[in-house]
Amino acid sequence: MCIFSAHSVIRDPPFSRLDLISCRNLLIYLRPGRQAQIIPLFHYALRPSGYLFLGSSENVSRHSELFTSLDRKSRIFRRRDLVARPPLPLQQFLPQMRREAAGPEENNSGLLQRSDTLRRAANTIVEHFAPTFVIVDESGQTLYFSSGTGKYLQPAAGPPNRDIVGMCRPGLRADLRTALHRAKETGQRVVRDRIHVQINGGVQMISLAVEPIIEGKETAYGVVFTDRGPTSAQDETARTERPESQDATVQLIEKELQETKERLQSTIEELETANEEFRSSNEELLSVNEELQSTNEELETSKEELQSVNEELQTVNNELSNKIEELDRANSDLNNLFRSTQIATIFLDRNLEIRSFTPAVTKLFNLIPSDNGRPLTDIVSRIDYPDLDQDMRRVCAGEEVPERSVPHISGSGYYLARILPYRIANNQIDGVLLTFVDVTSLVAAEEQQKVLAAELSHRVKNTLAVVSSIAERTLSDDDAKRNLIGRLHALGHTHDVLSESGWTEAGLRELISAELSPHGTGDGILQISGPPVMLKPQAALFIALAVHELSTNAAKYGALSVPSGRVAVSWIITGDRPPQLEINWREEGRPEVDGFGSPGFGTELIERGIRFELQGEAKLEAVNGGLHCRIVIPANPQNLTFGSSRSRQSTEDPP
């Protein structure tokens, strides 16, 4: 039958009459005191000759008398039935038991009391009339004493011991040991007569009987002492035992010899047994020693491992301290850099609250160190940057914000404000970095440069005007005067276009339109087409002069001199390596023209000047229908930049 239930071996009342208790690896978790309580409980709970199965490192050591070891290695024990079990600590279970047993106890109390009384009466009779006896187990441990055993036994010196042989009064020990041994061997009752026991100064002759009591698989032995005659003084006893005749004496001596031989024999056997036990104990000790040694070795290995782990930890620790030192140094470097730099820098977190700033910031914002953690927009600023908040939010959102030149509110300075994302390890934006560079002197220098450039442009144009005026008054030849002044005007006009862009570049379309506009006002007379191209100053000047020469020639001799004439100017970027700008000037409507009207300055300027100044090629030829001029110059950065589109599409005609 199997019953499954949760059962606390400590708290719950024990089961009883069990066949087997398997309690493996529980006791090792309990204190020795608790273990000592539990083993008797197990003994109680098992039926006679029941089995106890413990864990490999557990034992019944404290109560070895309660159990016989069946298999030492597997820790299987059998309950011993004929033992004096220490009282069970059953009080702890009492409350429960009392509750459960309250009813039946009342009903049966009379009967129980009656049987108890009878048992007590029987015991009284036994006490008074039965001989004195002791019950021992196989190893001679006392299990039960009847009354009056003090006459024959006395507690041995030393720690309490239940061994009956150790308790014997002088004279009894050898006989008792022999008798027990014999009884164990034969399984029969053994009787010894005429044993002289010294009792408190006197000598008592007793007879001793050892009676095996077989109970299941175990055997106990009852040792019964019976007095023979009264106690006598020692000398008296000797006298009474004096032999009355020679034969009787020999008989007595032979008997004594026989008994002595038996005693010796049993002593030898006991010695051998003890020897065997010693040997096995020794072996056990040896194996325990070996185990200890291996445990010791394991411990040593563990210790070494610990040591190496410790060393590793120490190394790691050292590295860590080095890193910390480096970090400290880097930190102090950064601090020094911030303190020494004149670039005002503010670090903001994702909520645009101040994380830290450099001392130079205090010129722009009313910041003190305790402002860390406050939103920057709460701080009074001395710069005029109304879009600051918006720009910072855009940067936070991952957009790019161009750097801005912002004025100080006092009007005394300018700062270049740059807002950059503060990126952390995985390139995430975790805030904003604001820098303000003082560009007051730069702005002032720029202003001055603008003034100077304007002044220069003004002076150059003035000079050109003066030259025109001088030419007007100096030259008498009208033709030469007109040519010269026209060229000076073309120069002046290109100058104008260039100075508008700060002498950086001029649009090709604007230049051509400006040179042609005085000649072709009629509808469809002029066609100008090409992609956006910006010419550098030198190229602009030469292309403008070349177009001026072409258009004055056309107005004088070519297509623009007749109403039906047409002029088409187009340009494209050709080739990739290296790219070139090709300008084509086509006149139509004057088929009879066979070249430039008056070769000289114009043709030389176009053919030689373009090559000389721009490393290009220019070719003038009369094709059927009019003059054709093809100008090709390298489209390199010294000459031009392409406009927004490099496509070769013809853009729409100008209005």
Next chain:
Amino acid sequence: MTVALKGVRVLVVEDEYFVAILIEEILESAGCIVTGPIPRLPEALDAVGHDDYDAAVLDVNLAGERINPVADALSERNVPFLFVTGYGANALPSEYAERPHLCKPFRMGDLLCTLSNVVKPPAQKTAHPG
């Protein structure tokens, strides 16, 4: 004086087209044999290496590049030269600050006079009346 320059081989290095053709015209009118005008430094160095000249007229700045390498090469060959500059005497290379120079704009006579001073020392001029 112009007679003294007849047949003199002159290298002209100048990047400004109108100035260049003016110098060319003036020199040719004086009977010089003109090489150039050459507008860029590499071609000018090339020309110095390939031919012999009696004199050279050099612009100080060629499309942003200093004339120094050409001046060095000519000094090495003992070819006399003069500078033409729009910037003034301060713009001359420091090691050639003592060389004769002309400031733009200049007149025809200025160029021929300076050139003839450079070409031959006055003492030897009479040896080649021309």
